[in-house]
Amino acid sequence: MPSTFPAPAPDLHVAIIMDGNGRWAIERGLPRTAGHRAGVEVVRRVVEAAPDLGVSVLTLYAFSTANWRRPTGEVRELLGLLREYLSSQAPQCVARGVRLSVIGRRDRLPAPLAAAIGTAETATAAGGTLHLRLALDYSARDVILRAARNGAAAGTLTLPAFERLLAEAEGGPGPVPPVDLLIRPGGEQRLSDFLLWESAFAELVFTDTLWPDFGAADLAAAVREFRGRERRFGGLSGRAAS
Numbered sequence: 001m002p003s004t005f006p007a008p009a010p011d012l013h014v015a016i017i018m019d020g021n022g023r024w025a026i027e028r029g030l031p032r033t034a035g036h037r038a039g040v041e042v043v044r045r046v047v048e049a050a051p052d053l054g055v056s057v058l059t060l061y062a063f064s065t066a067n068w069r070r071p072t073g074e075v076r077e078l079l080g081l082l083r084e085y086l087s088s089q090a091p092q093c094v095a096r097g098v099r100l101s102v103i104g105r106r107d108r109l110p111a112p113l114a115a116a117i118g119t120a121e122t123a124t125a126a127g128g129t130l131h132l133r134l135a136l137d138y139s140a141r142d143v144i145l146r147a148a149r150n151g152a153a154a155g156t157l158t159l160p161a162f163e164r165l166l167a168e169a170e171g172g173p174g175p176v177p178p179v180d181l182l183i184r185p186g187g188e189q190r191l192s193d194f195l196l197w198e199s200a201f202a203e204l205v206f207t208d209t210l211w212p213d214f215g216a217a218d219l220a221a222a223v224r225e226f227r228g229r230e231r232r233f234g235g236l237s238g239r240a241a242s
């Protein structure tokens, strides 16, 4: 094949810990919630850019189970912004072929947010360009624990069977491939209880850019960095093996 034909980009599962909203706002003398509002805008830009970069599944950490520890006012604002995002963006998602779904616990979310999730999931269910998953009241350890409890009754458990239980326990529409690339903007280098099982062999990219300043170019740079790495999954490098 002539080299002018680029190889088709493999379908990637990219996961992002959207961090740094609060610091972005404080740096500007604004309330933390202004950072969350700016952060929601970035979600729109990143979702738009993802398909052209070969991303077919995008999981965004929007609200962790640990985030309930924050002041009530901040939690209320944040969850309100997420509801607005779901209501306003569902038609855009339909137009772009984006399937939207939510993972995490729903039983503790405010009723209007839970309703907006259901409506957006139903409206976008046929989307085939990108599967956008928002992690909300999500804790990887809780998901693993619930799957383990459900699996305990099953006796001998295979890896595929356990992964099906994990998908059920996370509350989304079903299994997706493991995470290929996990990105954390905001300067911290930790996972904060996000997709611990699914990221077993993920490539990690940490950047100091705060989430409200993150954009399509930053996503493209992270994907480029990912493509430059050699994934060995415990084997040998291509050169050493031959």
Ligand code: IPE
Pocket: 018, 019, 020, 021, 022, 023, 024, 062, 063, 064, 067, 078, 186
């Ligand atoms: C990420 O930004 C948004 C959520 C965790 C919901 P932060 O609010 O954690 O921002 P920083 O880390 O305090 O700057």
Ligand code: IPE
Pocket: 017, 018, 019, 020, 061, 062, 063, 064, 066, 067, 188, 190, 192
């Ligand atoms: C992780 O960010 C959660 C989300 C981005 C939703 P946090 O800011 O809550 O994480 P820690 O506190 O730095 O671990």
Ligand code: MG
Pocket: 019, 020, 021
């Ligand atoms: Mg943070």
